[in-house]
Amino acid sequence: MAKKPQVTNATFHNLIKKTLGKNVPRVENNYDGILSTNGTYKWPTGSDADFKNFEKLFPIKPQSGYGNGELALFWLFNYGEKERNPESSPRAEVGSVVHVGKNIETDLVIDKKNVEVKSYTGSKNTLIKVGMWTGIDGGDLQKMLETLFAIAKLIDRDKARGSIRKFDFKSIADAAEKLCVVREAYRDLQKEDPSAAAQLSKFAFFKEVATSIEQFDDMLKDKKLKGCFSGSGKRVGGKTIAKHLMRYLILKMFDRKPGPNGMLVNFKGSGGSYSKSSGIDVTQVDKDKVSLGNVEEDKSFNTSDLNLFVNFEKILR
Structure with missing residues (x-):
């Protein structure tokens, strides 16, 4: 089996150009509020043009193992008007590039915040797959x-x-x-x-x-x-x-995904589509909130096929 090519920031930039054209449209609005939200982020008024491009990028993935919304969020934070040179001075980068050689598997790093991107139909009050838990502490x-x-x-x-x-x-x-x-x-x-x-x-x-x-x-x-x-x-x-x-x-898993100073961004959708009216579910992953009582609560987590699923609403209550 051929080895998968390494995904880099350049991979994401090239996919954006392939999808939106060589002259990549600039993001018209400011979306910094996503990074500080802990709840539902609503798309601002006048964001229709941005959302059209976001929607085109939403289902595009560089290869298997990547999810819906990663490329679109990468564009949203790198191609704003004030980001004059998105390729040489990116605000958003591919997580595996930033954390090479480290035991951190976040999807993106935006303004030094580790961001895990999901596309689940439900909200953070449902069980969301974090990833494979084996090996988190050497086994x-x-x-x-x-x-x-x-x-x-x-x-x-x-x-x-x-x-x-x-x-x-x-x-x-x-x-x-x-x-x-x-x-x-x-x-x-x-x-x-x-x-x-x-x-x-x-x-x-x-x-x-x-x-x-x-x-x-x-x-x-x-x-x-x-x-x-x-x-x-x-x-x-x-x-x-x-x-x-x-x-x-769970604490060890959060060290891996999304990683220190991490957050979860969930675009509620299904089948590769996303509805703007749903807003964006944003969860700041504060490990100090993971109490023994939260862990014990019914359906706050489970595992299946060696993967950990977490109800972030219950675990970070």
Whole structure:
């Protein structure tokens, strides 16, 4: 399979020229308000000409993996009257160009703000795909969740729900609770009947389970997830562990997408089309608002096929 060509700022400029003509029409209005909005941005009066060009660019993508609206937003911020030389002094740049070699995967960088561009029919009060979550911390979290689900299936294969590929808060909480039960039972056995515990540890099966749980605890401590332990060092219940783990997942994911000082811009549309009357849904991604309570709220997030979906309204409440 041929390797995809690298997408650069020049790629976007060339697509704009191909779509709108070599003499690219200038943007007539000022749209700086998009960057400071945290809600719905309404197109200003007198923006009809700008929107016609925006609409032409909206479905154009340089290659697979890019979404609707990225090119159009790039044009909107680079081709205004005061941006005299959009190619040599761009306000908006392709994220992969700015963050080359970094673990940041934002779509665009506009005036040094990381901007993730989406085109979902619903608003930020619906589950919006952020991206693939695996590898966000070198794979440690994935190993921890694999341990949770493996032990849950060992205890009750018929009732175990969720997997590394697809889970929500409840499935993580259930699996963590089962791990707690096994861990505390083994700890009690070590205290009450050390010889029996020693006998069990000779069996490869029990030794593997005990080792997996110890590694899980060590990773919790390594990630400084102190809320997963009580003052005496004992682990708390599964729900508390789930809240801390999932908050950790979401915060790490936001470090990747949209990245520090990031925002989400959603053009509500479908099938490659966008309605001006819908305005633009803008969410400033403030990580300080991601609380344990928000993570626990029903349908605030889920995963499917290793991708994280977030309800930004609930998570950033």
